[in-house]
Amino acid sequence: MNRMDGNQDRNEQRLQSAASFKAFMLKNSTESNLNLYDYLTRLLIKVMDERPKNVVDLFEDMSHDMKRGLFEDYQSTLRDLPQTTAAELLADQQCLLFSWLEGAEQEEELVETPFPNLNEIGFCLEQAGVGLGREEMQRVFLSLKQLADSQALLRCRLWGKILGTESSYIIAEAEYQEGEEEEEQSTENAAEEEEREARTQENVVDPLPQLTNSPPPVVPKEAIGTGSNKFVYYVSNAPGLPWVKLPSVSPAQITVARKICKFFTGRLDTPVVSYPPFPGNETNYLRAQIARISSGTQVSPQGYFQVGEEEGDEEEEAPRNSYEINPDYEGIPVAEMAESLSTWVHHVQHILQQGRCTWVNLAVKPEEESHEGEEAEDREEEPDEPEPEVGPPLLAPLSQDAEMFNTPPWSSKVSSTLTSQHAIAVLRSNLWPGAYAYACGKKFDNIYVGWGLKYAGEGYSPPVPSLPQKEYPSGPEITEAMDPSLEEEQALKEAFEEQQAAQEEMGDSDEEEEDD
Template identity: 80%
Template sequence: MDTQDGNQDSSQQRLQAAASFKAFMLKNSTKSNLDLYDHLTQLLIKVMDEHPQNVVDVIEDMSYDVKRGLFEDKWSTLRDLPQTTAAERLAEHQRLLFSRPEEADHEEELVETPLPNVSEIGFYMEQAGVGLGREEMQRVFLALKQLVESQALQRCRLWGKILGTESSYIIAEAEYREGEEEEEQNAEEAAKEEEREAETHENEMDPFPQSTYKPPPAVPKEAIGTGANKFLYYVCKEPALPWVKLPSVSPAQITVARQIRKFFTGRLDAPVVSYPPFPGNEANYLRAQIARISAGTQVSPQGFYQAGEEEGDEEEEAPRDSYEVNPDFEGVPVSEMAESLSAWVHHVQHILKQGRCTWVNLAVKPGEESNEEGEAEEKEEEPDEPEPEVGPPLLTPLSQDIELFNTPPWSSKISSALTSQHAVAVLRSNLWPGACAYACGKKFENIYVGWGLKYSGEGYSPPVPPLPQKECPSGPEITEALDPTLEEEQALQEALEEQQAAQGEMMDTDEEEEEDDD
């Protein structure tokens, strides 16, 4: 009986020790939050699954692998969701371009659209070796379609793409709608009125001395729908992103843009830091460059356009600034257009040195325009009357363009000499790298893809600042003299007394001679 009781006690002690040891093995670590019991269980399972050779030698490495696997699984649940990239966000916006509204009728496809066939233009541009590529041209075409529908434009076309350091500008050219000219003019007048009120308020709060300097009269901006402001331009950074309307351009902006060279950043509100100072931000600079590029590179086949009928009576007073499509145009052979520059003409007005397409006389005040003809003729005969600037007329052949830096202004070729019957005539501008035009039969188109800078020869040298003006002329009349010393004053007084005495003696001598003569 004693032996049995002792065996029972020893077995109970072993069970208690085993339970205590198991509880010890189940105790979690304060560092890794793991327990030995589960670790040994997983380790033995790993040994049974893999049956490695010399298990006693690699048991430490296997134990480390088990711990590392638990650690990686634990942290894998805390991973953040991947962030949406800019390309994915842009693709999400562009996906809407390819969606068709359910309410759209198929009859709309038969209605004439103000948008040209951009896909066909992209095909011909690809033959010429320029353009944006098929995929981007299709996205741009849908973006232009969206612009036409949202703004109700009468005519719209792809003008081109100007590259920037941060992002680029896709540019669309459109015609002004009826009444839009008045809205823009009213907006400009309201902005000017706000500036005047702000200046008046500042002067009332802290008045400054008024300057008597009168600056030279500013060249007035051309009216909306004429000259450099004939067309309206919208820009966007990528297809499906919002279109932004550019402001109208002023002669001062064009004049300064001709004197500076600045890369575009891709931000319309970015300042233009340059010398001379540019009057505006990057949106105004972009609009000025578009006007300059259009005036120099927008060309068409000879005979495609003809002068408008409205200008028949005003040829002597103003240059032709409008044209219309010639219905009798039959096309020019591709070989002739590729060989001769006389087959191409400019259909955009030339910008004068004044910054306008039509010259304005700044010497005539606005109130003097209604004077009689006799007074106007007298003023023309005055020598100080400025000579009016006259540019080349509209539809001038390209063969009359002047070379710059010993470089021909244009380069022409045929797209393919092997299949000339299906080729197109390609024209590239050397003065505005990136400007290109093609012509095939009765079809032609212009496009610009570049940095928006004109060819400047071997290297560009910024203009030297003018010499500082002199405050006043120097000379003995206004030069301050030093005060004489006491000795110098006494010597000068003695010299004056001697001079007066000599003059008195001379007068006495003359009187005595006169008395002797009598």
């Protein structure tokens, strides 16, 4: 009986192990969605049908052929097309810069080009140790040519490149044309009319209480073609991409831009989140920084420009804001320009604290407001006129520039001391890192390649924490004593009573002696 029970148990175990192994063979693969049981069944059926010789040697090849046949319907000989990258798209757009019609060069030889020779400028900038590189400079040169042809610009030059966190800005500087001033004024007037209509509608629906304290007057924007709006600027993220014209800058934007420090993203429609709040988006912030950089770093050799004579200026003390090329300029030696800052001058007007290049008196009211004020019975006394703000004159030498954070505003050098006869004078701004100028003979140029931020001094380093205070000095006066026992208290009490008794006896004896 025991042997029969043992054989029965073994058979049951074998059946269970066979069932579990069959379940394992029926498990589908995650890659091919096949199971070993069906695969072996098909392979054995194939062996039974074909009955090849030396089946042991051909078994692996038959398995490989059968597996290839199973996946033949699902495989394809065609490859997936790779996705076009951003670099390839940019290359396709830059290919258009190198293609133009035949005969265009012959026509251009007869007409004066509106932009300088960037190849020569790039070579000089390479000697100065700055620039965009020959390949990118050539692309920028062709892109400026495309801009000048499409916009019919009279003069166009490469202002520089401002770096951003996502992409950069290539900036071109051009002169205003006669039709652009009317277009910008019309757009500004339309925006002002929309604001007025919105205010009137709000007042009709729900009139708000009038404030007794009037807000400070708004500093008016400088006229187009003068001051900080003397030139128009176009920006592009890369050569070959479309150029975008920047709007004119307002004094409020320049004033707030002086108080904030923000990196550029490379997208013009990005809002500028800062405190104090900036009146505009990154387009306006970029235009304000361009005006500030141009005002502080656009320099030229002394004598290259001369102050122009404006018609209708009767007052001799009126500041001059225009200049013209001096035809009698003969050039300054390179060694002298590298040693002395007095040989360099600013040919862009200084921006005052008011946010304008020319000061305007805000205390003077317009004619309409003055008539309304006269009709009012309670008229306040007019305040004293403020003192006009005066900045450095045009074509002021760089030696008059003030230091900031114990740092000289400029650094000058010669491009090469080995071949000084072919070297150029290089000037670098320390207050606007990235601004460079070079001069050689009768040629000079300015360029800016940087983050568009002004030098703000060394980084803040927190003070070293003071030394930790010492522990309170321990001594018998402050050390906590152990509580005495009952026997010690009684002994102390008896000693204290004996001491008092002895003192009383001594006092009685002293009184008796005094009586005697």
